[in-house]
Amino acid sequence: MTAALTASGLGVRLGDDRTLVHGVDVTLEPGERLGIIGESGSGKSLTALAMLGLLAYPLTPFGSATIATAEGEVEVVGTPSRRLDRVRGRTISAVFQEPLASLDPLMRVGKQLAWPLAKHRGLAGDALRRCVLDALTDVQLPDPERIARSFIHEISGGQRQRVAIALALAAGPSILIADEPTTALDVTVQAGILDLLQREVTERGMTLLFISHDLPVVSQIADRVLVMRDGRQVELGDTAQLLRSPRHEYTAQLVAASRALDDFLPAKGTR
Numbered sequence: 001m002t003a004a005l006t007a008s009g010l011g012v013r014l015g016d017d018r019t020l021v022h023g024v025d026v027t028l029e030p031g032e033r034l035g036i037i038g039e040s041g042s043g044k045s046l047t048a049l050a051m052l053g054l055l056a057y058p059l060t061p062f063g064s065a066t067i068a069t070a071e072g073e074v075e076v077v078g079t080p081s082r083r084l085d086r087v088r089g090r091t092i093s094a095v096f097q098e099p100l101a102s103l104d105p106l107m108r109v110g111k112q113l114a115w116p117l118a119k120h121r122g123l124a125g126d127a128l129r130r131c132v133l134d135a136l137t138d139v140q141l142p143d144p145e146r147i148a149r150s151f152i153h154e155i156s157g158g159q160r161q162r163v164a165i166a167l168a169l170a171a172g173p174s175i176l177i178a179d180e181p182t183t184a185l186d187v188t189v190q191a192g193i194l195d196l197l198q199r200e201v202t203e204r205g206m207t208l209l210f211i212s213h214d215l216p217v218v219s220q221i222a223d224r225v226l227v228m229r230d231g232r233q234v235e236l237g238d239t240a241q242l243l244r245s246p247r248h249e250y251t252a253q254l255v256a257a258s259r260a261l262d263d264f265l266p267a268k269g270t271r
């Protein structure tokens, strides 16, 4: 089976003399869910941007990141960004912590969503309108008709993030990179979004790379977890095994910290 995404010695430099990410090695099989975890500044987002070919000068990638497409494997590192445009959206898509990064302030929400649905799924007219409303309903937006008519500044931060997630999924990508997608959302909506991503994985075989600093969230959704610290890959392993018997001291600290939080909180049903 061809891997969906492979990073080999994938790293990021700042200018000529500073290395921010020192080389990540990981292979994602189709339909696999990988979590990346690590404290703030550990290099998670830069690794994701390197995989997407979205680093901007003076940040430059090194090593290799390959993505499997219907036309064969594409090497991201060294390929001009505009040549990756046909891969992004359809094969690999992304959602970031800050939704404004991917939304257009001058276009109504419905129109923004309609564009990829028309382009990649060939929909038009009533079928397109229904699909836009379904996409908004899938991300648990109340009153999807009103949201579809709204501009981004007319909806709340949490609603914007849900629109950004709907937009990232609109073209039915085979790989989704989700960089802290639920951090700004309340717990109930967060659970709904995790369910939605999970459904995309089980029903469509989507490959998911889920980035978070929250180990309990990552362990809920990921088959394997990659731990990063100070721009270095510290550990990569099966989620259950990593939680049970972390090999690296830093991973053990993360696991202990999330357990300590669990112990501190009252048990379910006693609140």
Ligand SMILES: Nc1ncnc2c1ncn2[C@@H]1O[C@H](COP(=O)(O)OP(=O)(O)OP(=O)(O)O)[C@@H](O)[C@H]1O
Pocket (backbone or CB within 6 Å): 014, 020, 038, 039, 040, 041, 042, 043, 044, 045, 046, 047, 059, 213
């Ligand atoms: N454009 C940039 N110019 C200079 N340094 C940068 C730039 N972007 C990121 N960095 C630095 O690179 C390191 C890794 O950043 P990165 O955003 O990947 O961390 P992260 O693990 O995603 O953190 P967070 O969880 O806070 O999002 C940090 O030290 C950050 O300050």
